Amino acid sequence: MTFQQAGSFKSSSSSLSRVLQHGDVPFKTFIALSSLTLLGLMVGVGVMLWLNSAPTRAAMGWSFITSTTWNPVGQVFGAAPFIVGTLATSLVALVIAFPLGLGIAVFLAELCPAQWRTLLGFLVELLAAIPSVVYGAWGIFIFIPSFVTPLGNFLMGTWGNPKHFPYLPIFKGPFFGASSLAAGLILAVMILPTISAISHDVLLAVPRAQREAALALGSTEWETIWQVVLPYGLSGILGSVILGLGRALGETMAVTMVIGNVAQLTTSLLSPGYTMASVIANEWGESRTPLYGSALIEVGLLLFSMSLLLNIIARLLVWSVSRKTPDAEGGRA
Amino acid sequence: MNTLQPRHLKRSTTHEQGRRVVNVVMLGLTGLMTLIALAPLAWILIEVLRRGSGALSVSFLTDTFKPTSLGGGGIWHALVGTGILIGLAAVFSVPVGILTAFYVSQHPNTTLGLAVRFGTDVLSGLPSIVVGLFVYTLVVRGQGYSALAGSLALAILMLPIVVRTTEEMLKLVPKSLREGSLALGAPEWKTSFSVLLPAAMTGVLTGLMLAVARVAGETAPLLFTALGSNNLSTALDKPIASLPLVLFKYAVDPSKVRNAQAWAIALIIVTLVLALNIGARLITLWRSKMLQ
Numbered sequence: 001m002t003f004q005q006a007g008s009f010k011s012s013s014s015s016l017s018r019v020l021q022h023g024d025v026p027f028k029t030f031i032a033l034s035s036l037t038l039l040g041l042m043v044g045v046g047v048m049l050w051l052n053s054a055p056t057r058a059a060m061g062w063s064f065i066t067s068t069t070w071n072p073v074g075q076v077f078g079a080a081p082f083i084v085g086t087l088a089t090s091l092v093a094l095v096i097a098f099p100l101g102l103g104i105a106v107f108l109a110e111l112c113p114a115q116w117r118t119l120l121g122f123l124v125e126l127l128a129a130i131p132s133v134v135y136g137a138w139g140i141f142i143f144i145p146s147f148v149t150p151l152g153n154f155l156m157g158t159w160g161n162p163k164h165f166p167y168l169p170i171f172k173g174p175f176f177g178a179s180s181l182a183a184g185l186i187l188a189v190m191i192l193p194t195i196s197a198i199s200h201d202v203l204l205a206v207p208r209a210q211r212e213a214a215l216a217l218g219s220t221e222w223e224t225i226w227q228v229v230l231p232y233g234l235s236g237i238l239g240s241v242i243l244g245l246g247r248a249l250g251e252t253m254a255v256t257m258v259i260g261n262v263a264q265l266t267t268s269l270l271s272p273g274y275t276m277a278s279v280i281a282n283e284w285g286e287s288r289t290p291l292y293g294s295a296l297i298e299v300g301l302l303l304f305s306m307s308l309l310l311n312i313i314a315r316l317l318v319w320s321v322s323r324k325t326p327d328a329e330g331g332r333a
Numbered sequence: 334m335n336t337l338q339p340r341h342l343k344r345s346t347t348h349e350q351g352r353r354v355v356n357v358v359m360l361g362l363t364g365l366m367t368l369i370a371l372a373p374l375a376w377i378l379i380e381v382l383r384r385g386s387g388a389l390s391v392s393f394l395t396d397t398f399k400p401t402s403l404g405g406g407g408i409w410h411a412l413v414g415t416g417i418l419i420g421l422a423a424v425f426s427v428p429v430g431i432l433t434a435f436y437v438s439q440h441p442n443t444t445l446g447l448a449v450r451f452g453t454d455v456l457s458g459l460p461s462i463v464v465g466l467f468v469y470t471l472v473v474r475g476q477g478y479s480a481l482a483g484s485l486a487l488a489i490l491m492l493p494i495v496v497r498t499t500e501e502m503l504k505l506v507p508k509s510l511r512e513g514s515l516a517l518g519a520p521e522w523k524t525s526f527s528v529l530l531p532a533a534m535t536g537v538l539t540g541l542m543l544a545v546a547r548v549a550g551e552t553a554p555l556l557f558t559a560l561g562s563n564n565l566s567t568a569l570d571k572p573i574a575s576l577p578l579v580l581f582k583y584a585v586d587p588s589k590v591r592n593a594q595a596w597a598i599a600l601i602i603v604t605l606v607l608a609l610n611i612g613a614r615l616i617t618l619w620r621s622k623m624l625q
Contacts, residue, residue, distance in 0.1 A: 027522030031439075033450040034432035038496070041489060042452050045463060047468040055599075063440040103366030111360055120367060122614055127374050129610045131550020133577045134599045138377050141592070189373045196370070220356035235355075243458060248461020253581060277462050281553055300466040304459070311458040315451060320406035 009071060045304060053298035055291050064298060069261040070279075070284070079293035079302065081265045085180060085273040086303075089255065090248040092184025092269065093191055098241055100188075101195030102230075105237075108196070109203035110225055112194050121200065128193035136257030144258060148182040148273050152270050155181075160270065175270040178260035184269065191244040198243060202236030203229060205322045232321075239317030246310040248304060250276040276303045363418060378603070388593040390550060398563040399573075405590045410565040414480070414574035418559060419545055421484035422491055427541060430495030435525055437496065438503040444536025450500075457493035464489050465554025473558055480566075480573035483559025487551060491544035498543060502536020502620075503529060508553035535620045539613040550602050552577040576602055 020026060056064060058076055067078025108121050152175045160163055160171030206229050230237065260272020261282050274282075275279040280296050280303075287293040392407055399406025433449060440446035468486040476482070506529055514524040530537070555561070559577070560572035576598055584593035 004358065022520040023523070024521040027520075027525070032445070033434045034429045035436040035445060037429055038433055038456065038492060039452045041492075042456055044471070045459070045467040048467055049463070052470040068410070100370055103363040104370055107363035107367045111363060118380040118618075120371075123374060124367070125372055126607065126610060127482065129606050130374075130377060131552070131577060131602055133550060133552040133581050133584070134377070134603055137580065137595055137599055138380060140584060142376070142380050192370055204409065210353060219350050222356040222359045223352065226359075231495055233625070246458050250462060252460065252462045253577075257581075257585060277460060277553070280462055281556055282467065284556055289373050297466055297470065300463055304463045307458065307460055307463070313453045314458075315454050 024074050042308075046301075046308070049297055049301040049304055053294050053301050055294040056298045057332060059291060060295075064295070065302070068265045072283070072289075072292050072295075075289070075291055077291070077298075079276070079279075079295075079299050081263045082274050082276045082279050082299060083302070084265060085259070086249055086275040086277070088269065088273065089180050089184045089187055089259070089275055090245055092181065093187035093248045094241065094245055096185070096188035097195055097244060098193045101192050101240070101244070102199055102237065104192070104196040104241075105199035105203055106225055106230075109200050110221070110229070121197070124196055125193050128197075132190070132251055132253040133257075135190060135254035136211070139182060139254060139258040143186065144177045144182050148179070148185060149175075151179050152177070152179065152181055156270055160268075168278060169267045170269050172268040173270060176260075176272070178258055178272050179270050180259060181269040182275040183255045183259040183275070186258060187248045187251055189246045190254065194247050195240045195244040198240035199233075199237050202233040202240065202318065202321050205236070206232045206330055235317045236321035239314040239321075242310050242314035242317065246307045248316065249310070250277055250307050252281050275301075369412060381596065381599050381603050384593070384596035385598075385603075388597035389600060392593070393597060397565045401588050401590045405579050405594060408576065408579060408594070410563070411576045411579045411598070413565060413567065414559070414562070415549070415576045417480055417569075417573060418484045418487055418555075418575055421480070421569070422487035422548060423541060423545065425485065425488035425545065426495055427537070428489040430492050430540070431491075431499055431530070431537060434499035434503055435497045435529075453493045453496050456489075457497070460553075461486075461490055461551055462553040465557040469557040470507040470556065476570070478558065478560035478572045480569045480571065481558055483555050483573060483575070486554040486558045487548040490548050490551060490554065494544040494547055495537070495540045498540030499533060499536050502533035502539075505536075506532040519572050535616055539616050542613040542616075543607045546606045546613070549605050549609070550577050 005291040016077055017023075031140070031194050036217075056077055059075075060067070064077060064079055065083065067076070068080045069076050070081060071077075082225055087202045104124055108117055108124075112120060122258050155171040156173040158171075159166065159168040160173055161167065184244060210228055210232055211224055214228040215221075219227065255275050256278035259275065261274055263279070266273070276299050280299055283292075284296060287296055353480050394407060394412065395409050396407030397410045433453075437446055437449050437453075441450075465486050468482050468489070472482040472485060473479070497557045510528055510532060511524055515521070519527070555575055555578050559575055559578070561582070562572045562574045564574075580595050580598040580602065581596065583591040586592065586595075
């Protein structure tokens, strides 16, 4: 800190310049202000969405969350179908992407030859670089007709058939391609890099000594990974899954393009659905009345609250692993 | 010991083999999972290239919008619009991002420093559609849909990436450089801008590239801000066209001509995004080799 005083020894500087520490006072104010801008944005998003959703909060109250009726013409707004649709598609995505993402992280961090690691890791991360709207176009024209439709028909004919045992109502027909299943599968691909990249960082933060101790006791490589490395990084891995969930909740374009956009509450993944993000994107242009617009903003407020909560929990979990290991680089968290 | 060992070995042979088999199977499975994950990437890239290159032509790039009855026209208006939106967003986000990165790297353990780092992480996880709605309530509700509002939304999405990468590179600048400059009597701001920033310039550059790559395909926030337009426009206070918005509109259009055009736009966006990502990665690799 004494370095900063150095300038004030110069006798030639004017008194104003000295008071400002030769420009350091304005500089420090500026960088603190821009940092506060960033924090202010976070708070501002919440405040603005809260204020602008006041009409529906007054008109609907808590029934906005619990009611299953979304009837813009009758001015009745219940967001339950979208909340359920969002959770259902995200859950499908997680069930598929979690084991895959963790497997990739383990492969890259523990097994992959060093010269391939960078390239393979980069390729997996490119999945996150492809824009949502391109995933959507791929979904409409290629993924649904050539993969989701055969899969859906198969599921509908086996577990979705009431005469089949076991009968799973989540695969009940009818099925026309655009569905929660299609959205969930595309989301799985989209959140895979989030889960694998952050789990990868978490695994790299596990100290070497932990692995070496397990190997020295006679564990196989897999036993070392399964019984030592993964438990050590468990909270961080959980964090990566929650971050993946957060990403799945808010994905808009790809989901809007493949989910079918029907506001109904069903138990079947094969029927068309709606998510919170996709209803905002899809119905925005139609929202002619102030109450309708306010309802969509309130859906956005719910989405914001959910993703804020998930992000905070996830970041704390990921931080807890890198904090635990003082000598390891904290990863990208 | 000697009397115990043979018995121990005999008893565990089958168990031992089982452990080895599990080891090989599980390790192989993780490799297989990596391949499975890369399959959709290859599938998307191949289809985008195959279908996109068919509809791509010079006139498609240089023409503006025309109805399908007149051939469908081109996307010049959207190229211009996307250029303006992204350029303006960079102008907003880069200075704020660099200043914030200075703050975070100089105050890593203060309450505000930690809060800002945490806020940066959380902001980067916010759904882009929420950011779009925010800018709508802040700007569009009063002033109407505009290019300015669209670029503001993109700037908010770019900010955490610029902060993060600049901060990472500032951390790599040797402490002695900073201390040397301060010891020579240079004030903090001069040290930051003339010594630290040039040394971390590659970080700023890669950050900017990754941030542009992140928002180049953003569609959802523009629905509430830039709105889109069929006209060639450079006015900042009017709705403006953008590539991803046109891609969305054309992909869900019943017309086959529009669908083909959508693939051509997808090819352009994907090429841009991949080039930026690969470029940023190469710069980072080159830079870390230099430091070693």
